[in-house]
Amino acid sequence: MLFNRSMFRKKWSSDERLDEKTAIVTGANTGIGKETAWDLAKRGARVIMGCRNINEAIEAANEIIKDTGNTAVVACQLDLADTKSILETPVHILINNAGVVMCPYEKTTDGFEMHIGVNHLGHFFLTFLMMDLLKSSAPARIINISSIVHKMGKIQFLDLNSEKSYHPVKAYAQSKLANVLFTQELAKRLEGTGVTVYAVDPGMVYTDAIRHMNTLIQKIIKKYSFLVRTPAEGAYTTIYCAITPGLEHGNGGYYSDCGPSTCCRAARDEESAKLLWKLSCNMLGIRWR
């Protein structure tokens, strides 16, 4: 199931311009996020790179400015594992890209398990803070980076923080399933506002995401990295959803390989999506109707 065409390399391009638009990309100092920010900057967008390591963010922003000649690329400190650090800026495109992948058990500043805390709750909260600004900037789009691994996920409603039992793959899969459920529920709530939302599977991409895997697996992935996607190729579907004209009809959809795709049945469960929304609000102490 995981080994399908989404792991193999593929080309895509578009001439769409983003002059006068503002985009925020989380986790933009490296990997898929950096390539996404780079591409949006080439298209003329003002890009805000929300990264937890400000020095790396500045370095990446300078690299992008030097290459693209677009000086409207800004580095911002943003730690999704600390809700107090989350920024507030007007945006037309919000790319919820940052993620931790199969790390050992760890908690965020707010006491959430790291995968659900960063990959889901951190972006849920960031999106909540950005909501009025996105609506007033409409038409606007939100892109949530999920993964095909969501198909292995199960939402543990009674133990979202994996305190009773923890497995890094399960915790990652749960967070990526949460990304798809969040996308669907948010899409319904945004109907008629001019803001649309998409979940994306970038495919299998060779990035630093393997940093927590064991050394042997890392070596094997490195050896065969030419088979899987480069970070630039991994950014294609994200960029496709962010810029393709007329995609509003796909609001709430799941995309891979620069087109609509099918998420698993658990990810289409409306009751689970509603319940996860409520639970997320309770955990974050926010009211988001």
Ligand SMILES: NC(=O)c1ccc[n+]([C@@H]2O[C@H](COP(=O)([O-])OP(=O)(O)OC[C@H]3O[C@@H](n4cnc5c(N)ncnc54)[C@H](OP(=O)(O)O)[C@@H]3O)[C@@H](O)[C@H]2O)c1
């Ligand atoms: N690579 C793949 O094959 C693949 C497949 C499916 C889905 N994805 C998804 O694609 C997204 C990007 O992953 P990637 O492959 O580009 O991995 P990556 O190279 O490891 O990049 C992850 C990014 O997320 C940032 N991040 C982690 N924790 C954060 C926090 N608390 N606050 C703010 N930023 C944080 C990292 O910042 P630091 O550099 O400071 O750690 C880094 O910029 C993730 O959501 C991942 O789940 C990847």
